[in-house]
Amino acid sequence: MSINKILKISIMILFAYVFTDIAIALDCPDGNAPVITSPNDNEVYLAGGTFADLCKATGDTVITWSGGGSFDPTTGSCTDYTAPSTKGTVTITATNSYGSDQVEIKTADIIYVDEDAAPGGGGTSWADAFDTLQEGLSAASSGNHVWVAEGIYKPGTLTTNTFQLEDGVEVYGGFDPTKSDDTWAERDYINNVTTLSGDIDGDDTLNNTNSHHVVTCQDANSSTVLDGFTITMGFADSGLCDGAGMKITSASPTVSNCIFKGNRAYGGDGDGGGMSCLYSSPTVTNCIFLNNIAGDDGGALVNSKGSNGTFTNCVFYGNNTNGENVEGGQGKSNGGAIWNTCGETYNVAGSSPKFINCLIAGNSTVPGSNNGGKNGGGVANKGADTDPVFINCTFTANTANWDGGGMCTKDYAEPTVINCIFWDNSTGAGYYDVAICDKDYGATTVSYSDLDQSGYAPDDNNISQDPNFADSGDPDGPDNRFLTCDDGFRICFDSNCVDAGNGTATDAPETDILGFERVDIRAVTNSGQGTPYSDMGAYEAVVEHAIFISVDGFGSHSSYLDSLLAAGDLPNMKDYFMDGGMWTDNARAEYTFTKTIPAHTTMITGRPVDKPVTVPVWPNSTTHHGWEYNDGYSGYTPSRAEWMLHGYYKYATNPDKWTGNENNYNNPGNLYMASPFDIVHDRSMSTALYANKDKFELFERSYNAIYGRDDQVPPYIDGKDKMTHYTNNSSTDPNYLISALESTGMDNFVFFHFRGPDSAGHLNPGGGWGSTAWDNAVIKVDNYLAKIFDMVKASSNEDKPWYYNTVVIMTADHGGIDYNHGGSPADLRECQLPFGVWGHLIPKDVDPYDYCDLSRKDPGSVRGPNYNTSFTDQPIRHADGVDLALNLMGLPEIDGALIKGMKLKLP
Numbered sequence: 001m002s003i004n005k006i007l008k009i010s011i012m013i014l015f016a017y018v019f020t021d022i023a024i025a026l027d028c029p030d031g032n033a034p035v036i037t038s039p040n041d042n043e044v045y046l047a048g049g050t051f052a053d054l055c056k057a058t059g060d061t062v063i064t065w066s067g068g069g070s071f072d073p074t075t076g077s078c079t080d081y082t083a084p085s086t087k088g089t090v091t092i093t094a095t096n097s098y099g100s101d102q103v104e105i106k107t108a109d110i111i112y113v114d115e116d117a118a119p120g121g122g123g124t125s126w127a128d129a130f131d132t133l134q135e136g137l138s139a140a141s142s143g144n145h146v147w148v149a150e151g152i153y154k155p156g157t158l159t160t161n162t163f164q165l166e167d168g169v170e171v172y173g174g175f176d177p178t179k180s181d182d183t184w185a186e187r188d189y190i191n192n193v194t195t196l197s198g199d200i201d202g203d204d205t206l207n208n209t210n211s212h213h214v215v216t217c218q219d220a221n222s223s224t225v226l227d228g229f230t231i232t233m234g235f236a237d238s239g240l241c242d243g244a245g246m247k248i249t250s251a252s253p254t255v256s257n258c259i260f261k262g263n264r265a266y267g268g269d270g271d272g273g274g275m276s277c278l279y280s281s282p283t284v285t286n287c288i289f290l291n292n293i294a295g296d297d298g299g300a301l302v303n304s305k306g307s308n309g310t311f312t313n314c315v316f317y318g319n320n321t322n323g324e325n326v327e328g329g330q331g332k333s334n335g336g337a338i339w340n341t342c343g344e345t346y347n348v349a350g351s352s353p354k355f356i357n358c359l360i361a362g363n364s365t366v367p368g369s370n371n372g373g374k375n376g377g378g379v380a381n382k383g384a385d386t387d388p389v390f391i392n393c394t395f396t397a398n399t400a401n402w403d404g405g406g407m408c409t410k411d412y413a414e415p416t417v418i419n420c421i422f423w424d425n426s427t428g429a430g431y432y433d434v435a436i437c438d439k440d441y442g443a444t445t446v447s448y449s450d451l452d453q454s455g456y457a458p459d460d461n462n463i464s465q466d467p468n469f470a471d472s473g474d475p476d477g478p479d480n481r482f483l484t485c486d487d488g489f490r491i492c493f494d495s496n497c498v499d500a501g502n503g504t505a506t507d508a509p510e511t512d513i514l515g516f517e518r519v520d521i522r523a524v525t526n527s528g529q530g531t532p533y534s535d536m537g538a539y540e541a542v543v544e545h546a547i548f549i550s551v552d553g554f555g556s557h558s559s560y561l562d563s564l565l566a567a568g569d570l571p572n573m574k575d576y577f578m579d580g581g582m583w584t585d586n587a588r589a590e591y592t593f594t595k596t597i598p599a600h601t602t603m604i605t606g607r608p609v610d611k612p613v614t615v616p617v618w619p620n621s622t623t624h625h626g627w628e629y630n631d632g633y634s635g636y637t638p639s640r641a642e643w644m645l646h647g648y649y650k651y652a653t654n655p656d657k658w659t660g661n662e663n664n665y666n667n668p669g670n671l672y673m674a675s676p677f678d679i680v681h682d683r684s685m686s687t688a689l690y691a692n693k694d695k696f697e698l699f700e701r702s703y704n705a706i707y708g709r710d711d712q713v714p715p716y717i718d719g720k721d722k723m724t725h726y727t728n729n730s731s732t733d734p735n736y737l738i739s740a741l742e743s744t745g746m747d748n749f750v751f752f753h754f755r756g757p758d759s760a761g762h763l764n765p766g767g768g769w770g771s772t773a774w775d776n777a778v779i780k781v782d783n784y785l786a787k788i789f790d791m792v793k794a795s796s797n798e799d800k801p802w803y804y805n806t807v808v809i810m811t812a813d814h815g816g817i818d819y820n821h822g823g824s825p826a827d828l829r830e831c832q833l834p835f836g837v838w839g840h841l842i843p844k845d846v847d848p849y850d851y852c853d854l855s856r857k858d859p860g861s862v863r864g865p866n867y868n869t870s871f872t873d874q875p876i877r878h879a880d881g882v883d884l885a886l887n888l889m890g891l892p893e894i895d896g897a898l899i900k901g902m903k904l905k906l907p
Contacts, residue, residue, distance in 0.1 A: 044145070044184055047107045048085040066091045068107070083107045087143035108145045108170075111136045114177060115151035126177040133163060133196070142168025142223075149175045150192035154200050155211050160240075163196055165217040165253060170225035174257075174715070188717040189228030189257055190481075198234035198244070198263070206264055210235035214263070215246040217253045222283060224253040228715075231258060231274075237266040242302060243276030245292065250279045252309070257715070260300065261290035270295030271339060272302030273319065281353075282309040288482050289337065291318040297380065298339030299363060303388075305342060306349035312356045313513045315482040316378070317475060320364045334408065335380035336363035336398060340415075342383030350385030350413065357392050357513040359482070359489055359538045360406075361475060364399040375400055376408035377425055381442065386413040391507055394421045394489055394537040395435070396472065401428040404437030409444050417446040419501035419508065419528075421467050421491075421537040422453065448502040448528060450536050461502070461527070467537060468495040470805075485514060485685060485748070490539040492805070498541050503530025512540035515683070516890030542890035543839065544805040547750045547788065548676075548881055550603060551781050552596060552692070553758025553769070555815020556585035556834040560770050564778060572785040577810060577836030582848040582904075587811060587835035587876040588864045594814035594830045595630040595822045596758065597695060601645060602879045603813070604699060604751075605673045606897025612867040623898045625673060630822070631695055644702040645673045674895045676749055676882045677703045677722035682713040683891065685748035688725035690737040692755035700726045730755075738787050746806070749885065752788075754781050761816040769816035769829065785810070789838075807839035807888050811878040826863045835876050837884070837904075848876060853903045856880070867898065876902060 068084025084090070087108045094101050112121075113136040114129035123130040123139055126149070130136045133153040136146045146169060155161040165171065174189025198211030214234040217224060226246075234244030245263035246255070260274035273292035275284075289300035299319030303309065321333035337360050342350040360378040377398035381388060395406035402408075405425030409415055422435035435453035436444050447460040456462045470490040471477070477486030491497050502508060503518065508530070511517055518533070518540045526533050535541050564570050577583045590602045593609045602608060607625040627645065677687045689700060701707060705721035724747055727740045734754050741750065756777035760767045767773040792806050812833045814821050821830050837848060849858045859865070859875040867874075879899040886893060893900045 044106045044108055044110075045083045047083055047087060047109045050082045062095050064093045064095070109143060111140055111144055111146045112149075113146060113153075114149035114175075115153060116149070116178075129177075134161075137163060137166060137169070137171070140166055140169040142166070144169050146171040147175055148173045148194050148229075149177055150194050152195045152197050154197050155214065157200055159200070159208070159210065159212050159235075161200065161211055162213045162216045162247075165215065165220060165224050165226060167220040168223045170223070171227070171229075172225070173228035184716070187228070187715060189715055190717060193230060194228060195230045195232060197232055199232075206233055206235055206262060208235055208237050208266070212236045212240040213243055213245075213247040216243075216249075217246070217251045217280075217282075218249045220251040220253055222252050222254050224251070225256070226253060226258060227256045229258050231260050232262045234263040235266060236264070236270060236273075241265050241267050241270040241295070242278070243272050243274075244270075245274040246276075247272075248275065248277045248280040248282055252281045252283070254283045254285075255287060256285045257287070259288045259290060260292060261288070262292065264293040265295060265298075267295045271304070272298045272300070274300040276302045277304065277307035277309055277351075277353075279305050280307045280309065284309060284311045284314060286313045286483060287311075288315045289317070289319055290315075290482075293319070294321045294333070294339075297321060297334045297341070298337070299335070300337045302335075302339045303341070303351040303353045304339075305351065307351040308353055310354045310356070311358060312509075313358070313483065313515070314355075315359045315361075315513075317359065317362045317482065320366045322366055333365045333374050334382070335376045336365045336378060336400070338379040339376075340379070340381045340386050340388045340413070342386055350383045350387065352385070352387040352389070354389045354507060355391070355393055356507060357509050357511075357538045358390070358394075359487075359513060360393060360395045360398065361489060362397045365401050366399075374402040375404050375410070375437065375439075377405045377427075379407040380404070381407070381409045381413040381415050382411045384412040386415075388413075388415045389507070390415065390417045390420055391505065392419040392501065392509055392512070392534065392536070392538055393417075394539065395425060396421065396423050396469070396489060397475075398425045399427070400425075400431070400437075402431050403427060403433055403439060405434040406436055407444070408433075408437045408439070409442030410438075410440040411442060413442045415444050417444060417449055418505045419534050419536050420446075420449040421497060422449065422451040423467050423469075424452070424472070448500065448505075448536065450497050450500075461500075463496055463500060463527075463536075465496040467497045468492045483514060485544060487514070487539065489537075491535060491537055491541045495535075495541060497536035499526040499528055499533040499535060501528045501534030501536045503528065503534040505530075508534055512542075512890075513538040514540075516540050516542050517892075519887060519890050540890060543807045543885075543888040545746050545748055545750070545807075546885035546889055547752060547792075547806065547808045548885055549752045549754070549785075549788075549808065549810040550600065550878070551757060551778075551810065551812045551834075552753060552755045553761045553774075553814065553816055553821070554778065554781070554812035554834060555769060555829055555832060556587075556812070557815060557829045557832050558585075559829070560774070560815070561585060561834075564775055569775070569779050570782045572782045572789065573810075573834075573836065576785065576789055576808070576838045577834075579845050581836060581838035581842050581844065582846050582851065583834070583836045584847050584849060584858075584876065585832070585834050586849075586858060586860075587833045587878060587880075588859060589812075589814045589825070589831040589833055589878060591864070591866050592825060593628060593822065594825045596693070596813055597630045597698065598627055599813035599878065600696070600699070600753070601625050601627045602877075602899065603882055604675045604677075605645065606879055606883055606894045606899045607673065608867050608898060610867075612898070623896055643698070644707045645698065646671070646702060646707070671896065672709050673702070674709075674897075675699075675703055675722065676751070676886055676894060678709065678712070679886055679891050679894060680749040680889070681722040681724070682711045682718055684718055686724040687722060688741070688744070688747040688750045689723050689728075689753075690725075690734075690740060690750070691728040691753045692730070692734050692737065693753065694728060694730045696728050696753060700728065734784060735787075738784060738791075741788070742791060746792075748889070751882075754784060756780050757812075758816070761821070762819055764819040768819045769821075807837065807842070807885065809838075809881040809885055810834065810836045811881050813878060828861065828863070831863055833878055835878070835881065839888075848904070851904050852876070855901055855903050 067090035111123040112129040117129040117131040173194030176192040198214040236244035245260040265273045273294040316337035377400035406422040435451040471488035474488040703722035708720035711718040760773040760777035864875040880902040883900040
């Protein structure tokens with residue numbers, strides 16, 4: 001089984017796709033293990049259905065499976081598969097004499113709900129959907145999935161009506177059957193907003209005519225799921241004062257990708273405007289609590305009486321307690337966002353939830369009608385055995401009328417704070433402890449955190465320095481949505497919180513609130529602990545923008561560059577890369593093919609041209625791309641326009657299968673060849689390719705809306721077209737490419753290709769490598785670099801501070817000899833290349849070989865070892881640049897890549 005599939009199984013996403021008529025391919029060319037290209041891991045099949053052509057196999061491949069259902073037949077060409085009649089897991093294995101492959105699929109009874117459906121439906125399909133969610137929930141039992149189309153759903157007409165979750169039932173929003181995005185893979189809960197509203201009288205007013213609790217969950221386990229909804233307009237009062245948005249009692253549901261906004265727990269006992277947990281331990285992930293209100297405690301959330309849930313990658317913003325509880329003439333309100341407590345009595349268990357990668361910002365305990373508003377602008381903790389844990393959380397801009405702007409702890413509660421930021425919180429006039437207040441025998445343990453309050457720093461590796469937020473004035477960023485790359489409380493690269501956390505702490509996360517890997521990317525001394533080094537706070541400081549520049553034909557042999565450098569003709573390369581960043585002129589080309597398209601295919605896919613014979617250390621030892629041609633497939637059948645890096649598409653007979661060249665030059669195994677465009681775009685970020693040769697259309701075509709693969713990353717909304725912007729022109733003057741970049745704005749990943757030195761090298765007569773024409777072409781490239789750097793630096797004070805968030809990597813595809821290249825790949829004039837890295841606080845004037853943590857070895861004056869040599873003996877190659885860019889961006893490596901793993905170990 002492939003490493004990627006093992007990983008996917010281990011972090012199983014329970015449901016991924018419903019099929020009605022499916023053609024599934026299993027590819028097993030001679031001499032290779034079979035590869036199941038579809039179904040994908042964890043796709044969902046409708047229970048009891050029969051599906052045609054589930055798998056295809058050839059030769060001696062045998063299909064086996066564990067779980068319910070049946071194949072007919074089980075060898076050779078598989079035709080029909082009958083899914084189990086109930087929810088279950090089926091593991092499909094394809095085996096031949098060369099190896100095996102395996103996937104897991106799911107089956108479930110699915111109930112469909114669509115508010116636009118005609119009344120009287122039975123919920124068996126989108127065409128027969130229930131038109132109310134209450135009908136769907138009433139029909140569901142353990143093992144059912146309830147899929148809900150976009151729209152607004154109300155629990156009934158009475159204030160006591162609620163959406164009651166059933167034990168073991170999974171409820172998902174975000175579908176739109178009218179757009180044909182009615183399968184799991186096309187589910188889009190961000191744009192297909194699915195709202196559960198307590199505004200049962202439709203007056204758009206938050207008052208006592210609304211539902212007391214929009215959603216309730218009682219006596220249910222973790223297989224009970226609520227995912228992809230906006231829960232709003234709940235108004236809890238009349239003795240039902242807790243959890244206006246969602247009330248959880250003696251349950252542990254899984255709640256993901258939900259927004260709780262504009263709910264109110266009213267009155268003197270009103271706790272947890274957005275959610276209340278009583279004797280409950282839910283798992284809450286990627287949720288936003290926005291502008292919820294509590295009359296008593298916990299504007300967004302209350303954990304009471306032994307509630308020990310886990311809240312990961314959540315945002316609590318703009319929530320408040322308004323002091324409606326009267327005690328001694330004043331309101332008793334605690335925890336503008338969160339209230340963790342044993343309850344009003346002291347003879348019950350305390351609550352010790354975990355908060356990991358959470359943003360707690362802009363919350364308050366504000367004065368109410370009775371001059372209320374007291375302690376803990378962000379969080380308040382009370383009572384013995386109330387020992388919550390906060391790891392990598394950011395507390396900022398919270399306000400308490402009394403004590404503890406960020407957090408207040410009292411009455412023997414003992415929270416733990418690790419890797420957190422407390423900054424710019426505030427208290428009322430005459431009160432103190434703007435970050436953390438411990439009172440009445442409360443005690444908070446704080447380590448590896450940044451606090452603007454004396455008494456903590458510099459003890460226990462704490463600091464007290466401005467975290468340098470990206471834009472604290474725009475918390476949810478220009479897109480007006482939290483949990484995206486432009487959030488304002490990200491930290492910038494020059495923050496002292498970078499690499500200052502404790503990555504070895506229990507439950508320390510390997511990713512941040514946005515899902516980016518916590519990586520060591522900085523030219524600063526690591527003051528924290530562990531691998532990965534963790535930045536303090538919810539957001540990891542990673543590169544948002546990477547510009548990868550490939551200069552065609554730019555060999556760096558001393559006979560070519562020394563005279564230009566001595567004459568001062570390359571001022572920008574010298575200023576930015578050599579003096580102002582990392583630079584070596586001793587990187588290497590693709591080992592066997594020093595030609596443009598094979599070399600750039602290696603850069604883009606991370607795969608060598610040829611298959612390594614034996615690789616003792618490197619993973620994926622059989623991976624290569626096989627593209628030897630320095631052009632497309634002109635004169636071939638199918639025509640050039642039908643060829644992609646993956647092969648060619650067989651439109652009529654099997655649209656799910658790639659077919660490669662019969663001589664096996666192209667794409668052995670007929671696999672989709674992933675690229676950085678896939679990795680970046682599938683995570684809802686933008687990409688661009690600016691190419692200076694027409695034949696680069698091969699790359700655009702390989703990753704366009706037709707030939708790119710489906711989004712591989714939840715919520716699966718980014719589509720097949722992996723290039724947000726594409727410009728291609730064979731002109732030798734690429735100023736128009738730079739103009740295109742300036743006009744479109746900086747995408748997250750930009751691939752630039754300049755052809756000038758290669759064109760001058762092939763110019764015969766009048767040119768050649770090392771000629772005056774070639775020198776002039778390199779000088780022009782240096783001038784183009786100035787324009788790119790000027791644009792990046794000039795934007796440092798604009799809406800997108802690229803200077804602090806951009807890395808630029810420059811290399812080349814090959815050099816040349818006389819008027820050509822490709823014939824002598826062992827000659828240093830062909831295979832010796834530059835490799836430069838620039839970014840804010842990237843080490844200055846250093847050799848990347850000295851900072852690659854022994855993952856690459858300087859080859860000296862030889863061609864360098866082939867791919868059969870161990871990982872640590874490899875030189876830096878041009879293909880390392882894309883992988884390095886992804887690493888600096890906190891993104892995974894290209895799946896299927898072999899040339900990867902160059903790690904910058906910055907001081």
